[in-house]
Amino acid sequence: MTGRIVLALAAVALLAMPWVLSTYHVLLMLPFMAYGVVLLGLNLLFGYTGLVSFGHALFIGLGAYSAAFLTGWFKVRSLEVMLATAAVVAGVIAMPVAALCVRYVKIYFGMLTLAFGMVFYTFVLKFYSVTGGDEGMPVARPFLLGRDLGAMPKIEYLAGPYYYYTLAVLVIAVLLMWRIVHSPFGLCLKTIRDNPAKAETLGISVPHYRWLAFVISAVYAGVGGALMATPTGNVDPTLAYWTHSGNIVFMTLLGGFANFFGPIVGAFVFIYLQDFVMSVVPWWRLVFGAILAVLVIAAPQGLMGLFTRRRVTEVA
């Protein structure tokens, strides 16, 4: 019951923020929500299926660059088309990648995903005539629901209509993932996480379900990546770098991978804490590295784990 109250309060807070908070903080919510979408997907793979990917930023990059290509080369400005394209591109690329990766577990899975992530990074970096190299590509301001809001000042656009659009996407993403996780499919994923050998004896084809989870999580990452592109107005290769993949796993762990809302909490805390730390010293990596170390050693169940009684000490 308390859970529902908290959820309701959070919803009200999110809706009210543009009216209550300073513009600076409202703008900070944008990457948080985008990462929220990404992490919802990542946790399907991590917390529910037991696979830790060190190359998931690949799909963030795919989504972001899809958006950039659409506005830059194809002059498409509809955010709906951009998001849909990002989802499809990420999903389509994920299919063969997943097919290869899900045959392996643990460290080999991590290594293979890392390699794929770096292939994309290198590709985007080196073929600069197409992708803009390390400077990246610009992303034009998208039309929301068909409306060209180019007349609005950028800050107003981002802190207003774009904020609520992103919030809506996050809500849809949450509802969808909630259904998935509480479906018969979600249950099968959990059996694979807990004991793949036994899952097989029940007739659950482990590689197939892992593949599905991987593709779904990739689609989420693609959509999140496309959402990330607009506020900065630019996409660059670092979106796909391996440390970015490491950071999103960090965020998931921070919030708690054993809890549905853990990853979103993790994204929120990460983004805000990073912003706060950077306003004091530039050494956010030092602080965050220490946080991650403490997390791994003393609190692997993350922030949500500290609030709930469920103890999970193993990933798989």
Place this chain on the structure above:
Amino acid sequence: MTNVVNILMGGVFHASILFLVAAGLQVVFGVQKVFNLACGSFYALGAYFGVSAVQWYAGAGGPPALFVVPLIAAGLLIGLTGVVVERGLLSFVYERDETFQLLLTFAVVLMMEDLIRMTWGTAPVSTSGLYLVYGQARIAGAAVPVYNLVVIAASLVIALGIGWLLTRTAFGRIIRATADNREMAEALGVDMRRVYAKVFTLGTTLGTLGGALVIPATAAMSEMGVELIVEAFAVVVIGGLGSMRGALVGALIVGLLRALAISWYPALEMLIIYLIVITVLVFRPRGLFGGATA
């Protein structure tokens, strides 16, 4: 002809450095089953510390020809900080899932990135042309810095040294036994805590040494740690996780391929390497010399 020799020598030089870092990765993975993402960070640490040591040495008026002495000493010395990471952090998670161990090494990567920036700033630092004090050698018509040859030779000596350590010393036996069957080794009375501390420090020292040795030929830059680890990772995948021979052969393959790619089609440089990594992981996950896979 000169071009080919230059490419080859460049490749072998790079391979020598890669071998050192990869060897550090291998010994830690082989014994402790931990993939130390921070190996690249120690490489960077060795590089920066090496620069500082040489700069101090030059400032103190030391003869340029002997600059390798403080360089190597620095590389070896700073590697000992590995024991701090091992005792202070890693030792708490040995009983845990390898995912958590990996994430902990990632935490070290993050911390060391900023620690290096805090100490040395963000601008690249180097020892400038100091290494040219050894002049250049003419090999098949190409001009190759003698320093590079020294490094290649040093690397070979170290490779032989590691081989000798593993096969001829008691410590080496313990390393091989633990890598093979940890419970058995423990049951036979091996003090795991001390072995782990020593092995990890050996691993980090190889990394810092590699960083120190490369520095005269290049500049120390803030991204060098996170960039090198991916190359080192490619080396150990191709060579086989946990295998020293694999580190040597893998380093040669990666080093030479990269040199070739840079001269033919620069855009393909690392792309080819990663594609090979993926191919290896798909068709022969244990690499060239590795043991059984998970």
Place this chain on the structure above:
Amino acid sequence: MILHAENVSKHYGAFQALNAVTLGVSAGEFVSIIGPNGAGKSTLINVLTGLARPSAGSVRFKERDIAGIGPVKLAKLGMARSFQLVQIFPDLTVMETLEAAVVARLGRGRRLLASLAGDRAVREDAEDVAALFGLDTKRHALARHLPQGDKKLLDVASAFALRPEIILLDEPTSGVSTADKTRIMEILVAAAKRIGLKAIIQVEHDMDIVFTYSDRIVALHQGSVLADATPQAVQADQRLVDMVVGRRRRHGA
């Protein structure tokens, strides 16, 4: 004959694990496989459950060749098994474990957007099985928190939830107290009748259990079938008793 292994041999390198083993199980039978450690019982079970491919000979389940088809396909064909070392899903509840089996059986695993909680067919089926195995009071307990005997029951129950035609149990009473052993066997037999199981095969060391419940005993020794007879016949053959069972009887169970 539902399950038929014919002249099955299996070697691992130079080591001959099974030697021309022929074993047939028909509907209504409870067959126990006995033998000392190293006799090849586990290998035989793995071959019978499609986990290992025989080096020679054939294994047929309902007239289908099942050599090495793997556990997933086998489960769909109607054969289930439990393991010697108890296998559970540590972070799932009893209900979730059973529901997973039912979901897999009903082929609903790909329903990404359907609500599991709202699926009455799955829930009621799982509740039935839970009741059969006496686990209904612990329905929402996490599997990792169950006592050892209940974990065993859950392992077997999840196999039963597949409503298989034939079930292979690898040492169903190992690692549990003597009191629990009988409880488990009674529950097992009652449940088998309830769900209409056609045959049970078990590997078992406890001779009391073996003689009490089996219709047929197959004795393995060094990879070969030493005897394949009713409990009475086996007990009557003193030479057999000595060779396979003897030492254990003399020193107690």
